[in-house]
């Protein structure tokens with residue numbers, strides 16, 4: 001297709017099919033890499049065990065190198081897992097559920113880690129929140145990515161506020177942290193796959209979260225200030241009222 005050619009329904013279908021094929025290919029490639037990688041890492045762990053008490057400077061150096069290879073394998077494994085999660089988000093099976101329940105579950109998961117790094121988690125959950133259509137497990141995966149980022153932005157401690165509220169169009173969740181915030185470049189690129197400012201970051205947390213929110217018919221907004229903190233707002237639509245009968249019938 002040339003650059004100036006209008007995109008017709010047919011060529012759009014063709015593009016979609018090509019995209020799906022490439023995505024499937026990338027997914028199988030990631031799977032194929034995972035297996036030999038885990039064999040390499042297992043053997044690195046075994047070698048490190050053998051050298052657990054180095055008897056000479058040479059053995060000590062060898063142990064250092066083995067541990068370094070092990071850490072890089074672990075990093076690759078995390079990257080592949082994040083990538084597989086990212087490429088897997090497609091059409092979701094949605095059921096009526098309460099946003100608060102999933103927010104609570106994810107915050108509970110992180111409460112020990114937050115406490116140990118001096119982060120205070122504050123919950124302002126609206127307990128009259130109506131149900132929305134959601135896929136609990138996948139939604140929690142998105143929330144995990146967001147909360148993890150907030151905690152990583154507050155290594156010296158701080159506060160994370162989770163607030164749910166009713167909006168004109170649906171229900172919303174605000175996640176507000178007092179972390180390092182984002183500079184302009186990061187704010188522009190944060191949803192780009194593989195964009196990360198962290199050493200060892202996969203850069204797939206936010207793109208995955210956004211895909212998941214959008215697969216719920218929702219959207220994600222961000223406001224961030226360097227040195228002050230970051231607010232993410234997720235908004236989900238109200239389900240069409242089931243069984244509603246128009247007046248006068």
Ligand SMILES: Nc1ncnc2c1ncn2[C@@H]1O[C@H](COP(=O)(O)OP(=O)(O)O)[C@@H](O)[C@H]1O
Nearest residue numbers: 149150153181190196197201202203204205206
């Ligand atoms: N709450 C936050 N506070 C500050 N920066 C953030 C926050 N969330 C995301 N970011 C920025 O967005 C980038 C992309 O995030 P993400 O996609 O989760 O990748 P990763 O966490 O692996 O770097 C991060 O590297 C970081 O610079």
Ligand SMILES: [Mg+2]
Nearest residue numbers: 145149205206
């Ligand atoms: Mg992340």
